Amino acid sequence: MGFWRTSLMARLVGYFLLLSLVTVGLVSFSAYWRARKALENLVFEGLNASASFKEGELNRWVTDQAKDVSLLATSPYVIETSQTLFSLPEQDPVFRQRHQDLLAYLQQVITARQDWEEVLLLTADGGQIRLSSIPDFEGQYRVSDRFFVEGKQGLFVQTVYPSPITAKPAMTISYPLRTEEGGVFGVLAVNLNLDRMDEIIQDRTGLGKTGETYLVDQFNVFVSSQRFGRDDYPRGVHTEGINAALARENGASMYTNYAGVPVIGVYRWIDTQNLALMAEIHQQEAFAPARRLATTITLVGFTSAGVLAGGVFLLARQIAKPILALTHAATRVAGGDLTPTAPVLTDDEVGVLARSFNQMTHELRRSRQSLEDYNRTLEANVEARTQELSQTLKLLKATQADLLFENALLRSEDAANSFDYQVGGSLPMDAPTYVVRQADRQLYAALRKGEFCYVLNARQMGKSSLRVQIMRRLQAEGYACAAIDLSEIGNHQITADRWYAGLAYMLASSFDLLGKINVRTWWKEKDFLSPVQRLGEFFYEVLLQEIQQSVIVFIDEIDSVINLDFETDDFFVLLRSCFNKRADDDRYRRLTFALFGVATPSQLISDKTRTPFNIGHAIELRGFQLHEAQPLLHGIGDQVSNPQSLLREVLDWTNGQPFLTQKICKLIRDQKVAIPANHESATVKDLVNSRVIHNWELNDEPEHLRTIRDRILQSAYNPKSLLQLYEQIWHGETIQVVNSPEYKELLLSGLVIQEEVILRVHNRIYQLIFDRSWIHHALTRG
Numbered sequence: 001m002g003f004w005r006t007s008l009m010a011r012l013v014g015y016f017l018l019l020s021l022v023t024v025g026l027v028s029f030s031a032y033w034r035a036r037k038a039l040e041n042l043v044f045e046g047l048n049a050s051a052s053f054k055e056g057e058l059n060r061w062v063t064d065q066a067k068d069v070s071l072l073a074t075s076p077y078v079i080e081t082s083q084t085l086f087s088l089p090e091q092d093p094v095f096r097q098r099h100q101d102l103l104a105y106l107q108q109v110i111t112a113r114q115d116w117e118e119v120l121l122l123t124a125d126g127g128q129i130r131l132s133s134i135p136d137f138e139g140q141y142r143v144s145d146r147f148f149v150e151g152k153q154g155l156f157v158q159t160v161y162p163s164p165i166t167a168k169p170a171m172t173i174s175y176p177l178r179t180e181e182g183g184v185f186g187v188l189a190v191n192l193n194l195d196r197m198d199e200i201i202q203d204r205t206g207l208g209k210t211g212e213t214y215l216v217d218q219f220n221v222f223v224s225s226q227r228f229g230r231d232d233y234p235r236g237v238h239t240e241g242i243n244a245a246l247a248r249e250n251g252a253s254m255y256t257n258y259a260g261v262p263v264i265g266v267y268r269w270i271d272t273q274n275l276a277l278m279a280e281i282h283q284q285e286a287f288a289p290a291r292r293l294a295t296t297i298t299l300v301g302f303t304s305a306g307v308l309a310g311g312v313f314l315l316a317r318q319i320a321k322p323i324l325a326l327t328h329a330a331t332r333v334a335g336g337d338l339t340p341t342a343p344v345l346t347d348d349e350v351g352v353l354a355r356s357f358n359q360m361t362h363e364l365r366r367s368r369q370s371l372e373d374y375n376r377t378l379e380a381n382v383e384a385r386t387q388e389l390s391q392t393l394k395l396l397k398a399t400q401a402d403l404l405f406e407n408a409l410l411r412s413e414d415a416a417n418s419f420d421y422q423v424g425g426s427l428p429m430d431a432p433t434y435v436v437r438q439a440d441r442q443l444y445a446a447l448r449k450g451e452f453c454y455v456l457n458a459r460q461m462g463k464s465s466l467r468v469q470i471m472r473r474l475q476a477e478g479y480a481c482a483a484i485d486l487s488e489i490g491n492h493q494i495t496a497d498r499w500y501a502g503l504a505y506m507l508a509s510s511f512d513l514l515g516k517i518n519v520r521t522w523w524k525e526k527d528f529l530s531p532v533q534r535l536g537e538f539f540y541e542v543l544l545q546e547i548q549q550s551v552i553v554f555i556d557e558i559d560s561v562i563n564l565d566f567e568t569d570d571f572f573v574l575l576r577s578c579f580n581k582r583a584d585d586d587r588y589r590r591l592t593f594a595l596f597g598v599a600t601p602s603q604l605i606s607d608k609t610r611t612p613f614n615i616g617h618a619i620e621l622r623g624f625q626l627h628e629a630q631p632l633l634h635g636i637g638d639q640v641s642n643p644q645s646l647l648r649e650v651l652d653w654t655n656g657q658p659f660l661t662q663k664i665c666k667l668i669r670d671q672k673v674a675i676p677a678n679h680e681s682a683t684v685k686d687l688v689n690s691r692v693i694h695n696w697e698l699n700d701e702p703e704h705l706r707t708i709r710d711r712i713l714q715s716a717y718n719p720k721s722l723l724q725l726y727e728q729i730w731h732g733e734t735i736q737v738v739n740s741p742e743y744k745e746l747l748l749s750g751l752v753i754q755e756e757v758i759l760r761v762h763n764r765i766y767q768l769i770f771d772r773s774w775i776h777h778a779l780t781r782g
Helices: 003-005 008-072 076-087 093-112 146-151 195-202 240-246 290-335 347-364 366-420 440-449 462-477 497-510 519-525 531-546 556-563 569-583 586-590 632-633 645-652 658-671 680-693 705-711 719-730 741-749 762-771 773-782
Strands: 116-123 127-134 155-160 168-179 185-193 210-216 251-256 262-270 275-282 455-456 478-484 551-556 591-599 750-754 760-761
Touching: 008 093, 008 185, 008 195, 008 210, 008 251, 008 262, 008 275, 008 347, 008 556, 076 093, 076 116, 076 127, 076 168, 076 185, 093 116, 093 127, 146 155, 146 168, 146 185, 185 290, 195 210, 210 240, 240 251, 240 275, 251 440, 275 591, 440 455, 440 462, 440 569, 440 591, 455 462, 462 478, 462 551, 462 591, 478 497, 497 519, 497 531, 497 586, 519 531, 531 569, 531 586, 556 591, 569 591, 586 591, 632 658, 632 750, 645 658, 645 680, 645 762, 658 680, 680 762, 705 719, 705 741, 719 741, 719 773, 741 760
Parallel strands: 455 591, 478 551, 551 591
Antiparallel strands: 116 127, 116 185, 155 168, 168 185, 210 275, 251 262, 262 275, 750 760
16 A cells, blocks of 8 residues: 555556446446347347248138138039039949049149148038048048038138147148039038148247247147147146237247246237247347457457556656656755756656756755745646646547447457348348448438428338438437338228328327327317318427427328328328428427338329428438448358459349349358359359349249339339330430329339439349330230
């Protein structure tokens, strides 16, 4: 402790080191919890997406099987042959011949339909199996089985149940066999092969190493050909998530799974199948990146602090050395010895101080007053030096912050191991494949200024992902934001009153105001006003009164208003009036709107004098540029020696179209094959031809190219005129943009783009798919 009190250098280094370690600890702790929360939200979204996809695939699979069973049961051949079998004794030669023919036919059907395990024909009066694709079961009775009882009435799907014969899970679809007069003489039943259901549910894509999805029936039993009735759980499986799902609830939470492992889980009840669908991933795996981040920051921070402490020690030592020499001389003078002189070791302020000290001792012999004046000069110099040391400390802290930032960049490079592309849909906030474009900066800056903005473009150009990114960023800065999808309100046979009321309810729900105001009562109390006036009053009396921050309403699918049965010009006039009222009421300065959709301003409102689009800020969404698309290299950089060349080849095919660019990058990554130098062009060309262009209508998953095709061929405008105009563009004719519906519809389809005032086919992929042959075929068919 004596050394600590007497050594300036020890205290300087010690305090700096202590402050650095505390800072590193706080940064590590904060980074861990922020990363954990972000990972938790990301995992919930991923599990929800996986569960929704598998639920849809399961329902679609069952529906397809039911349609095929109906077709087989109504086949004239099956009906005619079945009537003969049911009317003849088994010993009759005709019965045996028809039995053999029909059995061979059904076995061919089962061979073609790999999802079918057994086909049964049962008599209507006794439930006897007169014919089965598994002959051992013929002659048995199924008079009390649900698929027989319900199958006599019409198409019936008996959801997963334990087979009374094999004790394995089974699913049966039945359909009545009817005579030409409509009478039921039998039932056709098909036992499904559940391997496909297992493939759908047990697919682990996007679930990591520990993620899994599984089904549980209403008796708390696993539903899987591998797990059904597992002996390890004689009383069924019970967890917080399973119990909630069996109670017909849908949700997500963290809990302990059936094996006693803490997991992050999403659960939902599939009503059509009477099954609970669970999607879970171990918490240890989900939060591992957060722990690695905190550990890395701590290690790098401690290392940086140690290095900087050493630098401070050396710097302090150099500073303190001449001061110590000067102090020694001053001590002797204070003892009454005026003969010593201070050594001049440097030419800086300390050297000047030493020379001044020597002059001071000379003058001291003549005047003590001169010594006091000189002491004041010494104190001023020491203070100036102390300020310099403080500035040095600030510089060292800034250097440490730079090191921490560089470490974060290094960590981003390491994250490439878990990197993946997302083809279609909105990219989540922390998606590594999100590409920041000029539109991001324009929309963010405009909304912060309170400007009315609109993003009107073709589908799958990244509008929804842009909205998600900007909205989350503004929310983090304290803005109150809400995303409203107008397609959820409905657009067929809905009245203006119900439409505007639905919009008000969605706003109240999005801003969490339902607990403060009863929207139904409030709306009825204002029924003396028109619906659009009531919505305007809702903005003023509710949103601007209850919310004190700046309010930004993101309205998606704005093109839904085109199909409404009532005039919607007043809705856009209301948006304009909110902007105009800012001059008279400052509260309206806190309210602004951003519109997203596939339409043009003239399609949305016809009155140009009242349109809000002539006062708004149009945000143009262009394709990815090479310098913008650099984040996409993290997923494919390890497969090629020249990543930039590979990225240029991809953009050369897609012209930066976001959906296609993400898709081709994902195809390259999924190949997991190294690309030799100078083979980038050939590799991308072969991949595009084989996986995108060839047989494109079947390979178009998720759907993109078919969407473009259908918008052209099913357009409300004359499809023939659109095709003729597109044919001119495809042939390279110089077509200048004019203000006509056909030109605008082609642009909104995404098939063509505008370059200055000229229309061009958007990219090489579209040009090869929607070529001269396709155009002529479409014109001929039309």
